[in-house]
Amino acid sequence: MADHTVVAYLKPTCGWxxxxxAVLDKYGLAFEDKDIINNPxxxxxxxxxxxxxxxxxxxxxxxxxxxxxxxxxxxxLVQNNFTPAGPExxxxxxxxxxxxxxxxxxxxAQAEAPTIANPQFGSR
Numbered sequence: 001m002a003d004h005t006v007v008a009y010l011k012p013t014c015g016w017x018x019x020x021x022a023v024l025d026k027y028g029l030a031f032e033d034k035d036i037i038n039n040p041x042x043x044x045x046x047x048x049x050x051x052x053x054x055x056x057x058x059x060x061x062x063x064x065x066x067x068x069x070x071x072x073x074x075x076x077l078v079q080n081n082f083t084p085a086g087p088e089x090x091x092x093x094x095x096x097x098x099x100x101x102x103x104x105x106x107x108x109a110q111a112e113a114p115t116i117a118n119p120q121f122g123s124r
Contacts, residue, residue, distance in 0.1 A: 019070025019093035028085030
């Protein structure tokens with residue numbers, strides 16, 4: 001298998017981003033996971049390179065695939081003669097998060113928010 005340079009502009013928790021990660025894993029592609037939520041420079045870089053503000057975006061060997069689902073990324077990989085080399089995705093590759101998943105993420109974020117009892121939150 002040839003080595004490829006892969007950069008994925010993704011959200012830390014997102015159905016679309018999770019699907020893209022799963023497809024990249026399925027094809028055995030090592031990738032740089034650029035967090036566009038917690039690092040504004042990554043978001044600006046994605047917009048500059050892709051010419052648009054929507055995610056996920058994946059750059060493979062210099063070719064930008066913008067606003068792509070895992071399902072669409074897999075179709076691109078197949079069309080470009082990539083072959084699976086890893087596990088089948090364990091998450092959906094064709095959808096955003098459900099309302100229940102969004103609510104669970106909000107509860108987790110709220111529970112982890114800085115408080116007087118936890119002033120060190122986020123200081124890693």
